Amino acid sequence: MRGRTQAPFFLLDAGDALFSAPALSSRELPQGRATARAVAESYAIMGYDAVGVGPYDLAAGVDFLLSLPRLPWVSANLVRADGTPVFPLLRVIERKGVRIAVIGLTGKARLEKKYRLRPWEEALKEAVAAAGKKGCDLIVLLSSMKERDWLALSRRFPKIRVVIESAAHGANIPPVIHGRLLKCGVQSRGKSIARLDLGGDLSAPWQPDLSRKKERLLRRLDSLNWRLNRLTRSRRKVSPEYLENLKLQKEKTEKELAAVNQALANKAARGRFRTRFTAIEPETDDDPAVLKAVEKGKREILAIKKRLEKDRKRRQVELKKIFKAGYTGWSGCGRCHEKQAASWRSTRHAYAYNTLMSKQAEADLRCLPCHVTGVTSGKETYALFLPGRMRAVGCEACHGPGQRHTADPAGAPMDAAAAKNACGRCHVPEHDDDFDLNRDVAVLDCTGSGR
Ligand code: HEC
Numbered sequence: 001m002r003g004r005t006q007a008p009f010f011l012l013d014a015g016d017a018l019f020s021a022p023a024l025s026s027r028e029l030p031q032g033r034a035t036a037r038a039v040a041e042s043y044a045i046m047g048y049d050a051v052g053v054g055p056y057d058l059a060a061g062v063d064f065l066l067s068l069p070r071l072p073w074v075s076a077n078l079v080r081a082d083g084t085p086v087f088p089l090l091r092v093i094e095r096k097g098v099r100i101a102v103i104g105l106t107g108k109a110r111l112e113k114k115y116r117l118r119p120w121e122e123a124l125k126e127a128v129a130a131a132g133k134k135g136c137d138l139i140v141l142l143s144s145m146k147e148r149d150w151l152a153l154s155r156r157f158p159k160i161r162v163v164i165e166s167a168a169h170g171a172n173i174p175p176v177i178h179g180r181l182l183k184c185g186v187q188s189r190g191k192s193i194a195r196l197d198l199g200g201d202l203s204a205p206w207q208p209d210l211s212r213k214k215e216r217l218l219r220r221l222d223s224l225n226w227r228l229n230r231l232t233r234s235r236r237k238v239s240p241e242y243l244e245n246l247k248l249q250k251e252k253t254e255k256e257l258a259a260v261n262q263a264l265a266n267k268a269a270r271g272r273f274r275t276r277f278t279a280i281e282p283e284t285d286d287d288p289a290v291l292k293a294v295e296k297g298k299r300e301i302l303a304i305k306k307r308l309e310k311d312r313k314r315r316q317v318e319l320k321k322i323f324k325a326g327y328t329g330w331s332g333c334g335r336c337h338e339k340q341a342a343s344w345r346s347t348r349h350a351y352a353y354n355t356l357m358s359k360q361a362e363a364d365l366r367c368l369p370c371h372v373t374g375v376t377s378g379k380e381t382y383a384l385f386l387p388g389r390m391r392a393v394g395c396e397a398c399h400g401p402g403q404r405h406t407a408d409p410a411g412a413p414m415d416a417a418a419a420k421n422a423c424g425r426c427h428v429p430e431h432d433d434d435f436d437l438n439r440d441v442a443v444l445d446c447t448g449s450g451r
Pocket residue numbers: 328329330332333334335336337395396399401402403405406407409410413414415416417
């Protein structure tokens with residue numbers, strides 16, 4: 001992306017990139033740290049210009065963050081007990097004659113005793129004043145604070161023109177104007193990247209780039225005119241309501257177009273912006289150095305699993321948990337439901353764990369819940385100790401725990417139809433953007449007479 005643009009280009013992240021939650025249990029921490037280190041190494045290689053410090057970056061503490069490869073962190077409000085800042089309040093970056101100041105604000109986080117968050121208004125005031133002294137063309141705020149009154153913030157700090165929110169929310173949000181402020185946010189944790197193009201007068205009020213909207217309106221008007229023409233000339237009877245409705249749509253479109261034309265003709269100074277979101281797939285990242293960092297992270301996670309497996313006591317504890325969860329594994333079901341077992345073996349569900357192995361991800365607690373049986377969240381660390389008969393998307397991943405049914409089929413019956421409700425947990429748009437329940441249930445071929 002950097003290579004494809006003539007304009008000065010800045011690579012920023014609002015934070016919350018390192019961990020999957022703001023706090024992890026002691027069991028989750030070793031894996032979490034390994035993943036965080038791999039992410040930090042990748043970021044260092046990609047050459048970020050500034051990265052905000054969010055609560056999700058602090059899950060293993062400030063000291064851990066300081067032990068990672070140095071990223072260009074910014075936080076104006078994260079301070080030591082004595083009030084001295086831990087990271088720079090702001091970073092001033094100059095490229096191709098354009099100078100921007102990037103300020104960070106950290107959201108509420110769990111911190112070691114020797115650190116604290118000072119009031120953000122006070123921190124921001126200081127950082128904005130410092131940026132003012134450096135003569136910047138633009139002040140950008142990277143924030144992981146939960147919901148704020150951005151309009152009020154814009155009134156108090158009119159010099160801040162762009163805020164990038166670290167997103168604990170799921171979706172990409174198009175930029176929104178609050179007073180003099182343009183607020184943007186990208187889907188959480190490295191799922192996509194946003195390109196925000198800025199132009200025009202960066203000190204003037206924002207206005208979206210309307211040229212594409214104008215094209216769209218012109219096309220709609222064209223199509224409405226064509227339909228109206230055809231209907232009025234047709235000898236067939238046309239419902240008057242339909243005709244009236246088309247005319248109303250035409251009027252509305254013309255009004256919208258007039259407003260757009262007026263805005264475009266307005267020669268008053270305006271800051272202009274446009275956004276494009278691109279999904280990130282790990283495989284599409286072809287920078288060999290980044291791939292190497294990711295591989296290293298994976299190896300570290302596998303090594304943690306190996307160490308765990310040698311821990312006999314821990315193993316006993318985890319196996320008990322698996323039993324208590326009430327699962328038995330697919331081979332138990334296959335004894336009586338041969339036909340289903342046969343058709344199941346012909347689907348990829350039976351090899352979902354092997355798929356993870358091929359990606360060296362079989363110890364990754366983020367992946368396991370959808371590629372094995374009996375695990376529904378990344379918090380269930382017994383996922384690392386599953387017996388072979390649960391290392392697949394087995395019968396019970398859809399039909400639910402079957403220990404009791406296996407022991408007493410008539411006494412603890414199963415409701416086959418309920419299994420249809422299970423698909424949605426794993427076939428989420430992010431991992432399967434083309435899921436169709438009726439079509440895909442047929443692929444499973446679970447129904448049939450052989451029992
Ligand atoms: C010992 C033999 C046996 C085992 C083991 C067994 N089942 Fe069954 N299963 C049956 C019988 C018999 C029925 C029919 C019970 C009835 O209709 O009352 C049944 C019914 C079902 C049904 C409902 C079928 C329908 O038509 O509604 C499902 C679903 C099911 N089993 C799934 C499983 C799963 C999953 C496992 C493994 C966890 C499993 N069974 C293990 C014997 C078994």
